[in-house]
Amino acid sequence: MTVPLLDVRDLALDVGGRALVRELNFRLNAGEVWCMLGPNGSGKTTLLHTVVGLREPQGGSVRLAGRALRDRPPAEAAGLRGFMPQTLHDAFSASVMDSVVLGRHPYLARWQWEDENDRALAQAALAAVDLAGFEARDVLTLSGGERQRVALAALLAQDAPLLLLDEPVSHLDLHHQVLVLTHLGKLARERGKGVLFTVHDLNLAARFASHALILTPQGAVRQGLVNEVMTEAELQRAFGHRVVRIEVAGRTLFVAE
Amino acid sequence: MRRALLIWLALAGVALAAFALALVTGSSRVVPLDLLQVLLSSGDSITGEIVIRLRLPRALAAFATGGLLALAGALMQILLRNPLADPYVLGLSGGAAVGALGAMLLGLGALAVNIGAAGGALASILIVFALARRDVGRQQLFGALDASPRLLLTGVMLAAGWGAIITLMLTLAPEAKLRGMLFWLMGDLNGAESWLPALLVLAVALAVIYPVARELNVLLRGEAQAHALGVRVAPLRRMVYLVASVATALAVTTAGTIGFIGLVVPHALRLALGNDQRILLPACALAGGTLLLLADTAARTVIAPQQLPVGVITALIGVPSFLFLLMRNPGKA
Numbered sequence: 001m002t003v004p005l006l007d008v009r010d011l012a013l014d015v016g017g018r019a020l021v022r023e024l025n026f027r028l029n030a031g032e033v034w035c036m037l038g039p040n041g042s043g044k045t046t047l048l049h050t051v052v053g054l055r056e057p058q059g060g061s062v063r064l065a066g067r068a069l070r071d072r073p074p075a076e077a078a079g080l081r082g083f084m085p086q087t088l089h090d091a092f093s094a095s096v097m098d099s100v101v102l103g104r105h106p107y108l109a110r111w112q113w114e115d116e117n118d119r120a121l122a123q124a125a126l127a128a129v130d131l132a133g134f135e136a137r138d139v140l141t142l143s144g145g146e147r148q149r150v151a152l153a154a155l156l157a158q159d160a161p162l163l164l165l166d167e168p169v170s171h172l173d174l175h176h177q178v179l180v181l182t183h184l185g186k187l188a189r190e191r192g193k194g195v196l197f198t199v200h201d202l203n204l205a206a207r208f209a210s211h212a213l214i215l216t217p218q219g220a221v222r223q224g225l226v227n228e229v230m231t232e233a234e235l236q237r238a239f240g241h242r243v244v245r246i247e248v249a250g251r252t253l254f255v256a257e
Numbered sequence: 258m259r260r261a262l263l264i265w266l267a268l269a270g271v272a273l274a275a276f277a278l279a280l281v282t283g284s285s286r287v288v289p290l291d292l293l294q295v296l297l298s299s300g301d302s303i304t305g306e307i308v309i310r311l312r313l314p315r316a317l318a319a320f321a322t323g324g325l326l327a328l329a330g331a332l333m334q335i336l337l338r339n340p341l342a343d344p345y346v347l348g349l350s351g352g353a354a355v356g357a358l359g360a361m362l363l364g365l366g367a368l369a370v371n372i373g374a375a376g377g378a379l380a381s382i383l384i385v386f387a388l389a390r391r392d393v394g395r396q397q398l399f400g401a402l403d404a405s406p407r408l409l410l411t412g413v414m415l416a417a418g419w420g421a422i423i424t425l426m427l428t429l430a431p432e433a434k435l436r437g438m439l440f441w442l443m444g445d446l447n448g449a450e451s452w453l454p455a456l457l458v459l460a461v462a463l464a465v466i467y468p469v470a471r472e473l474n475v476l477l478r479g480e481a482q483a484h485a486l487g488v489r490v491a492p493l494r495r496m497v498y499l500v501a502s503v504a505t506a507l508a509v510t511t512a513g514t515i516g517f518i519g520l521v522v523p524h525a526l527r528l529a530l531g532n533d534q535r536i537l538l539p540a541c542a543l544a545g546g547t548l549l550l551l552a553d554t555a556a557r558t559v560i561a562p563q564q565l566p567v568g569v570i571t572a573l574i575g576v577p578s579f580l581f582l583l584m585r586n587p588g589k590a
Contacts, residue, residue, distance in 0.1 A: 052485055078487030085481040091338045092477060094532045105475050106487045110468055113258050113535070154478075158486065 003066040004029045005162040005194040006051065006081075012059035013046050019219055020046060024060070026213060026223050030161065030192040033185055035205035035226070037198075038215030039239050044198040045086060047215070048166050051196070052083045065161070078106035082158040086166040086198075088151050090139045097135040099150055100125055103157030118157075125156035128183050130176060145171040152180060156187075163187070165197040169204065177201075181208040202243070202254035206230055214238050230254075261536045268543040272320065275547045279316040279554045280308050284561055318511055319446050319553040319567070320546035321455035323518050325508040327545020328462060330519025331538060332501035335473050336494060337409050344505040344519035347412030351419025352381025353509040358426045358438050370441070371451070371510050378506035381419070385412055386498070444515030444568030446553045451511060458507040462500050463542055469493060470534040477532070517571040518545050521579045528582050548575075 006028040013021040020043035028034055036044050049055050051062055053069050062069040064080050072080070082103070090099075097119070104118040126132055129149040134142075139150060148171045155163060163184065169177040185208050187193040196213075199205050205212060205226070212229045214222040216238045222229045235243040235254065242257040281287045285307055287295070295305045329344035337346065344350070356377025360369040389411040423442070430438055440447070466473075472493055476483045480490050508515070522545040523537070530536055552570040559565060 049481075052481070054481055054484055073487075074484065074489055075487035078485065081485070083481065083485035085479065089338070089479060091340060092334075092527065092532050094477075098474075098531065098533065099478065102475050102478060102482075102486065105471065108471070151482075154482075164485075 002029065004063075005065055006196070007063040007066075008051065008060070009063070010060035011047075011050070011057050011062070013043055013050060014058045015043070015046055021215065021221060022219055024221055026221075028162070028194045028196055028211075030194055031188050032211055033188045033195040033197075033209045034211045034213055035197055035199050035209035036213045036215065037200075037202070037205055037230075037235075037238065039217055042215040042217055042238075044215060045166055048083070048164055048196070048198065052081070052164055053077060075106060078158070078160070080160055081162040081164060082155045082160040084151050084155045084163075084165045084168055086170070088147055090147065093138045093140045095135065096126065096131065096137045096139060096142070096150055096153075097122060099139055100153045100157050103154040103159075106158065121159065122153070122157045125153040128156055129153045130179055145173060145176065148172060149176065149180070156183075161192070162194045163196070165195070167198050167200070169199065169201075177204060184208070202230070202235065206252050206254065227252075261539075264530060264536060265539055265543065268540055268547070272543055272547045272550070275550045275554075276316055276320070279319070279550055280312050282554055282558055283307070283312060314452050315446055315553070316550055317452035317456060319550045321452055321459050322446070322508045322512045322515065322546075323522075323549025323552075324459045324542040324546035325455060325462070325504040326515060326519040326549070327522035327541040328459070328466075328538060329501040329504040329508065330545075331523035331534075331541045332466065332497050332504075333519070334523060335477055335534070336497045336501065338477060338479075339409065340524065341520075342409075343516075344501065344508070345416070345514065345516075346409070347381075347385050347502075348415030348419055349378050349381045349385075349502055349505050350509055350514040351416045351423065352377035352379075352384075353506065354442060354514060355419055355422050355426070356380070357441055357513070358423060358430075361434055361438055361441070362426060362430055364434075374510040374513075375506060378502075378509055381415065382499075382502040382506065384415060385502075388415075440566050441513040443566035444513040444571075445564075445566045446512045446556070447564050455507050455511045458504060459542060459546075462504045463539060466497070466500050466538060467535075469496070470538055473497070473534040473538075474532075477534075512567070515549065515568045515571060517568070517575045518549055521575045522548060525579060525582055 004027040008024055008026050011021060011024040012019070036047070038044050046055070050057050064072060064077060069077060100122040101114050101118055103125070104114055104121065108114065123135070126134060129152050131146065131149055131153060139147060142150065148168070152168060155165070169180055172180060181204060184195050188195050209226050211224065212226045214229060214234055222234050232243055232245050244255045244257060246253050246255065277289065277292060281289055281292050287304055287308060291304055292308065295308050326344055333342040333344055333346055334340060353374040354377065356373035357370045360373035389408045427435065427438060472488045475486050475488050476490065476493060484490050523541050526537055526540050526544060530540060549567065549571065552574060553567045556565045556567040556570045
């Protein structure tokens with residue numbers, strides 16, 4: 001049996017004294033794309049931050065490629081998982097290329113400077129998010145969606161086996177939403193990456209994810225294959241809103257009442 | 258890498274030229290050719306005395322102070338991820354001023370004033386560290402909430418408190434001491450002879466911070482990304498704070514609270530060179546030193562034999578040139 005990229009065991013999460021999640025267990029294997037769904041405040045970002053190591057869980061453990069995250073030095077963890085946070089802030093101007101090539105940081109020795117190979121990887125990452133030709137642009141002159149794609153490119157340049165993304169397509173237009181998620185799916189299929197992303201658009205989730213993790217305000221968690229867990233009943237229970245699931249031209253669509 | 262070396266060499270060349278200018282100008286003019294002779298031979302002529310005993314120490318003190326301030330400014334801007342930060346933003350200069358002015362009020366000598374400044378600066382560093390220890394080294398965060406605003410607020414509050422004490426001291430001070438106190442507050446290199454500690458600290462600060470320069474680049478993208486890219490955020494932030502604080506403390510102890518250098522030099526260099534700390538930090542030390550050296554040369558010659566506080570000159574040169582840079586580069590900051 002292969003070792004899962006991410007193995008979460010008996011996880012308990014509190015925020016401000018409120019229990020968000022109890023005894024959460026799930027495994028993410030190479031080649032799987034997981035979407036995380038749930039209403040505002042259900043703990044999606046908190047769970048992601050815990051998995052990244054930005055906060056300690058109240059109980060349980062997070063294992064990264066077979067070893068507890070807690071026991072891995074940060075530099076080692078950086079070679080195993082990448083993270084794209086929900087909010088980005090650029091206070092200072094920097095070129096797009098400089099921002100993206102930072103993704104190569106984990107692989108450079110202390111005195112090493114980025115070389116042509118790193119720049120080529122950054123360039124390829126930019127092309128993958130449709131930002132080829134933007135290398136010399138100042139990030140402060142970019143639109144919100146373009147900045148989000150710069151952050152995505154930096155994550156792609158990091159080239160970690162496990163990609164954790166907090167609302168990666170929230171500012172993107174529909175073309176780039178599809179483009180980015182298609183690319184993530186391709187990375188999972190062809191290069192065995194594992195992907196976990198949060199998203200509010202149920203249709204994007206169902207179309208691009210293989211598995212779903214649904215958090216509810218009550219702390220109950222449903223997980224499994226998208227087709228099996230993204231049912232009308234489960235979604236209604238999670239969001240407190242009636243959702244209709246319809247099949248059109250071979251696609252599953254969700255419509256909120 | 259090559260580019261970095263070229264930039265540093267160019268800046269070092271300008272610094273050397275500024276030194277030469279500082280050594281030849283003054284009430285007793287020295288011909289450049291004599292300067293070489295004086296520096297090469299251990300001359301005991303009067304010219305030699307003036308250059309070696311008076312101008313050189315002051316020039317070295319000016320250079321070291323300017324370098325410290327620019328480096329500290331660049332580091333504070335990274336720590337707070339705020340382009341408006343300068344070396345004094347966390348209240349350090351206020352603490353130093355209270356110590357120095359206190360010593361002046363008591364009628365103590367120059368050494369005591371320096372000790373007072375260093376003590377005040379140290380007290381200020383420790384207070385911020387004690388109050389905002391969690392914020393300085395913070396890495397747990399949620400969404401947009403990050404540590405910098407709280408740290409900034411702590412520093413700004415502390416600065417306001419020191420400001421009130423300084424005003425109180427100035428109000429109570431006898432007329433005779435007021436002028437000296439005001440000069441100290443504006444920053445003044447007159448009688449600044451202790452260049453060695455400042456220069457040493459500048460070298461040590463650069464040596465400590467340079468190895469983590471690339472990690473600072475990553476930190477500027479945000480604490481969460483930095484952590485995900487393998488940076489130990491909390492120890493790094495603590496180190497940046499301490500290096501910037503000690504650098505500022507030495508600068509303030511050497512020359513009072515000279516404004517402007519710490520804010521403007523890092524910005525001007527960022528506009529010109531980009532924001533790679535591996536290039537920027539050494540460049541800041543060189544350019545900050547050069548700028549203060551030139552400003553001090555002007556401060557002691559413009560209305561000679563009277564001397565101006567160098568802080569006035571730095572602002573008078575700096576404000577228009579910085580605004581010019583800013584206007585020339587629309588869309589950048």
